[in-house]
Amino acid sequence: MPRRYADIFPSLPLLNSDTHEQSSAAALMSVRYFQAEPDTMPEDVFAEHHILLNLQENAHRVQNTRDGKMRDFTLQKNDIIVTPAGMRSGWRWFAKSDVIIVTLDPAKVAKFAQTELGLLLDPQQFNDEPQFSDPDLCAAGVILRDALESDDISSGVMFEAMSRVLLVKLLQRYGKRRAEDIALSARFTSSHYNRVLAFIRVRLDQTITVDELAGEAGMSPSHFSRVFKETLGSTPMQYVLAYRIEQAMKMMEDATRPLGDVALACGFADQAHFSRSFKQVTGQTPRQFRSARAA
Structure with a gap:
C-alpha cells in the first residue's frame, strides 16, 4: 500500500x-x-x-x-x-x-x-x-x-x-x-464543465434542474446525466448538492451569519431542508459543524 x-x-x-x-x-x-x-x-x-x-x-x-x-x-x-x-x-x-x-x-x-x-x-x-x-x-x-x-x-x-x-x-x-479529444465517448470536456459550473454558481440560490444543466452543455438530459457521471463520478444533482454544501461551509465561517440566511443563499427551501441535506452529506448538522469549528 x-x-x-x-x-x-x-x-x-x-x-x-x-x-x-x-x-x-x-x-x-x-x-x-x-x-x-x-x-x-x-x-x-x-x-x-x-x-x-x-x-x-x-x-x-x-x-x-x-x-x-x-x-x-x-x-x-x-x-x-x-x-x-x-x-x-x-x-x-x-x-x-x-x-x-x-x-x-x-x-x-x-x-x-x-x-x-x-x-x-x-x-x-x-x-x-x-x-x-x-x-x-x-x-x-x-x-x-x-x-x-x-x-x-x-x-x-x-x-x-x-x-x-x-x-x-x-x-x-x-x-x-484531461485532453479535449479523449474526454470519453461522451465528449464531456472542460469547456462543457466550465459552462455548467458557471451556471451553478450564478443560480446557487435558486432551483437547478438537470434539464437546465444539460441545456448549458448543449446535450439531451439523458445523455448529459450519463456522461456527467462517467466523467465526474456523481450524478448532476449529487454534484449540485455537494457544491451547495461546500459553499455553505464557507459562508458559515462567518459566525455571525444566521443559518437561515446561509440556507437561502445556497438554494435550500428553508433552514430545516438545509439541516437535513447538510447532515446527509457531512454527518453533522450545521450547528454541530459550526460549533466544532469554533471549539
Whole structure:
C-alpha cells in the first residue's frame, strides 16, 4: 500500500504545517521545511504527489530514482521536482539540503481544480517533470514557510492565501488536464464543465434542474446525466448538492451569519431542508459543524 512521504523521510522537519489548523486551500496540502545533512531516502511508492522546492543557494549533487531509472544531476536554486502519486521514487543528496516539500492528496486536488478553477484534470494529474526551474513557485513556498514560523492570526491568513496561490500556479502551469479529444465517448470536456459550473454558481440560490444543466452543455438530459457521471463520478444533482454544501461551509465561517440566511443563499427551501441535506452529506448538522469549528 502506498505510504505518505513523511513516513520515511530520514529527519524531522524544522517546520510542519500539519501542526497548524488549516482551512480551504491550505487543507489540501502539507508543507514541511527541511535542512538535512547528506543522506538517502529509500525508494518507495507514495499515495500523495510531492513537490520539492529547492532553496539551497549553492548548486549540489543529487541522485533521484524514478520508477527504476536513476538520474545523477546538479540541483540549482529554485529548481523544482514534482513526483506524481503512485511513482516509485528514492533520493540521495550529497550536501546539506534546504528544501520545502509540499505534499498533495490527488482526490482533494482534483476536487479543488473542478470547483475552484473549472479544470478537469487527467487521472495522472501531473506530468512527470524530472526537474525544472520556477522562481515564482519557490517564492510562494518561502512565504508559506515564513508564515509557519509564526502562529498569530496574520500569519494564518497569509498561509491560507499563499497556499491557494501556490496550488493555483502549480495546477495552471504543470497540472495535466484531461485532453479535449479523449474526454470519453461522451465528449464531456472542460469547456462543457466550465459552462455548467458557471451556471451553478450564478443560480446557487435558486432551483437547478438537470434539464437546465444539460441545456448549458448543449446535450439531451439523458445523455448529459450519463456522461456527467462517467466523467465526474456523481450524478448532476449529487454534484449540485455537494457544491451547495461546500459553499455553505464557507459562508458559515462567518459566525455571525444566521443559518437561515446561509440556507437561502445556497438554494435550500428553508433552514430545516438545509439541516437535513447538510447532515446527509457531512454527518453533522450545521450547528454541530459550526460549533466544532469554533471549539
